[in-house]
Amino acid sequence: MVWHESWTRGTTMRRRVALACMAVATLVAIVCVERAAAQSNVTGQWSVLPYTMPINPIHVGLMRTGKILIVSGTQNDPTVTTNSAAVYDPNTGVIDVQEVPWDLFCNGLSWMPDGRALIAGGTLQYPVNGHGWGGLKTTTVFDPATEKFIQVQDMARGRWYPSIVGLADGRMATFSGWLEQGGTNNAVEIYTNPNGWSQEYYAPFTPELYPWLHLLPDGRVFMSGANVGSSIFNPSTNTWQTGVATMKYSRDRIYGSSVLLPLSAADNWRPRVMIMGGDNPSTATAEIIDLSQPSPAWRFTNPMSGPRIQMDAVILPTGKILALGGSQLDKTASTATLAADLFDPATETWTPAGTMNMPRLYHSVALLLPDGTVWSAGGNPDWGNWENRMEIYRPAYLFNAGGGPATRPTISAAPSVIGYGGSFQVSTPNAASIASVALIRNGANTHAFDMDQRMISLSFTKGAGTLTITAPPNANIAPPGHYMLFIVDANGGMPTVPSAPTAGSSRAARRPPARRPRPAT
Structure with a gap:
C-alpha cells in the first residue's frame, strides 16, 4: 500500500518570472533567513529555508523532473514502525510523504538510464534485542513518472550500506553492504533491466561499507576508498585489480568524500579523482590521483579549511567542487566545520564559500539543483534526533x-536526446560570451558520497546565436542517463538554467522546472 500526504510551507509569495528553457511559469518566491557574511559575489550566500523537512532525509536524488526523491525507511530510529519516503519539489516547497512496505534505511541508490532509481538493500534489523545490524536483499525501483516504488528481483544476499554505480552499457553494479546476520558482503552483483541480477563476483578483499565507486573513461570502475588501498573492478571480466594505489593518509578515510573531477574534452578525458576528509578525529587533508598515468599514485594536494567527517562534496557548473559540512569529531556538533570551501581543479586551490547556518553531521546530504544552487539538508547525530531545517547555497x-x-x-x-560521437546545437542569444559547456549527471547522495554526480566538459564552437557542441565520444565518458546541460559565460562564470537531455538513449528526457526565484533579501 502506498499513501500520500502533502506538506506545504506556510507564508508564500507569488511572482511571474521568465524561464531560460523556453517557458514562462508562476513560481513561489522563497523567503529565506540569510546569514550576514562577506560579499556574496565573492563567497556566495547560505540561506535557511522557511519550512522544514518532515522526515529524516538520509538518501536523496535529483529526479529528471527537477524534484528530489527522499528515502528514509525507519529514519534511523528503531521505535519507528512505518517506512517513509517523500518527493520534494524545491520550486514550490511541497513535500509529498508516502509509506513503503520495505525498510529502505541505509540502502544504495543510483539512477538507471531510463531515469528510474534503482535502490539496493536496506535494513533488515536494528542492533536491539540481542540482534546486530542486518541488511535486506530486497531491490526497489522508484519511477519519477508515477512517484511510486515497486519491488523487483532480490539480490543474492543482504546489503546494508551498499554502493551502486552505473556502467557504460546501462547495467548497474552494487558492491559491499552488511549481510543479513552481519559481516561485509564482498561480492559485486550487476543488475540488468528488466532481467535482474547477475551471479555474485567476489572481491579478494573486504571493502569498507559504502565504498566510493567511479566509472572510468576505459569502462572500468575505480574504488577510491574509504579503504587506504585503492582497487579497480573490470565489468568485462568481472575481476578485481588490487594494489592499484595506496593513500598518503595512513588511515581509512571513513565518511570523508570522493569526487571524480570533471572529465574534459580539452584534457583528452583525463580521469582524476580527489578524496578529502574522513577519519575520527577527522582530517582536513585532500589527495588526488591521476588514473591516466602508467603507475597512478595518490598525492596530497592543498587541505580544506577545516577537518570534516560526514561531509558532502558537490560539483558546480563551473567545474569547481563545493566541500561542505562535517565536523572534527563524529556526530559532535560543537566541533562542526561550518565554513564551506570551493576547490578549483585547475589550480588545486581552495577559496572560502561562505558559512553554513548550522552543523551538518551524520546522514546530512547535499545536491546540485537545476538552477545552479546547492541544497543541503539533514544531520542525524543519534537515533531519533535529526536536523529538519534545510539550506540553500547560492554560489x-x-x-x-x-x-x-x-x-x-x-x-x-x-x-532532448544527445547521442555519442557526433555534435549537437544549442541556441542562445549569449553565444559570443559563453566560456564553457558541460553535462552534469543528476546526483544521488547519502553518507557523505554522491553515487551519480559526474561532470563532462565539452568542446564547442560559436556561431550567431548558436553553439555547435561536440557530444561525448562514448558511454564510458557519459554513461547513459539523464543530465543537466549548462552553458557558462565568461563574465563571472554565470551558468544558465540547464536543459535536461538524455545521453545515449532514444527516450526523451522531461525538462526540469526552471530555477526557483532567488531568496528575498
Whole structure:
C-alpha cells in the first residue's frame, strides 16, 4: 500500500518570472533567513529555508523532473514502525510523504538510464534485542513518472550500506553492504533491466561499507576508498585489480568524500579523482590521483579549511567542487566545520564559500539543483534526533559586483536526446560570451558520497546565436542517463538554467522546472 500526504510551507509569495528553457511559469518566491557574511559575489550566500523537512532525509536524488526523491525507511530510529519516503519539489516547497512496505534505511541508490532509481538493500534489523545490524536483499525501483516504488528481483544476499554505480552499457553494479546476520558482503552483483541480477563476483578483499565507486573513461570502475588501498573492478571480466594505489593518509578515510573531477574534452578525458576528509578525529587533508598515468599514485594536494567527517562534496557548473559540512569529531556538533570551501581543479586551490547556518553531521546530504544552487539538508547525530531545517547555497556566480542578482545567459533551444560521437546545437542569444559547456549527471547522495554526480566538459564552437557542441565520444565518458546541460559565460562564470537531455538513449528526457526565484533579501 502506498499513501500520500502533502506538506506545504506556510507564508508564500507569488511572482511571474521568465524561464531560460523556453517557458514562462508562476513560481513561489522563497523567503529565506540569510546569514550576514562577506560579499556574496565573492563567497556566495547560505540561506535557511522557511519550512522544514518532515522526515529524516538520509538518501536523496535529483529526479529528471527537477524534484528530489527522499528515502528514509525507519529514519534511523528503531521505535519507528512505518517506512517513509517523500518527493520534494524545491520550486514550490511541497513535500509529498508516502509509506513503503520495505525498510529502505541505509540502502544504495543510483539512477538507471531510463531515469528510474534503482535502490539496493536496506535494513533488515536494528542492533536491539540481542540482534546486530542486518541488511535486506530486497531491490526497489522508484519511477519519477508515477512517484511510486515497486519491488523487483532480490539480490543474492543482504546489503546494508551498499554502493551502486552505473556502467557504460546501462547495467548497474552494487558492491559491499552488511549481510543479513552481519559481516561485509564482498561480492559485486550487476543488475540488468528488466532481467535482474547477475551471479555474485567476489572481491579478494573486504571493502569498507559504502565504498566510493567511479566509472572510468576505459569502462572500468575505480574504488577510491574509504579503504587506504585503492582497487579497480573490470565489468568485462568481472575481476578485481588490487594494489592499484595506496593513500598518503595512513588511515581509512571513513565518511570523508570522493569526487571524480570533471572529465574534459580539452584534457583528452583525463580521469582524476580527489578524496578529502574522513577519519575520527577527522582530517582536513585532500589527495588526488591521476588514473591516466602508467603507475597512478595518490598525492596530497592543498587541505580544506577545516577537518570534516560526514561531509558532502558537490560539483558546480563551473567545474569547481563545493566541500561542505562535517565536523572534527563524529556526530559532535560543537566541533562542526561550518565554513564551506570551493576547490578549483585547475589550480588545486581552495577559496572560502561562505558559512553554513548550522552543523551538518551524520546522514546530512547535499545536491546540485537545476538552477545552479546547492541544497543541503539533514544531520542525524543519534537515533531519533535529526536536523529538519534545510539550506540553500547560492554560489558567487549568481551575484553581480554590487551583490545583486547577476544577469544569467539563456538557452532558447536544446535537444532532448544527445547521442555519442557526433555534435549537437544549442541556441542562445549569449553565444559570443559563453566560456564553457558541460553535462552534469543528476546526483544521488547519502553518507557523505554522491553515487551519480559526474561532470563532462565539452568542446564547442560559436556561431550567431548558436553553439555547435561536440557530444561525448562514448558511454564510458557519459554513461547513459539523464543530465543537466549548462552553458557558462565568461563574465563571472554565470551558468544558465540547464536543459535536461538524455545521453545515449532514444527516450526523451522531461525538462526540469526552471530555477526557483532567488531568496528575498
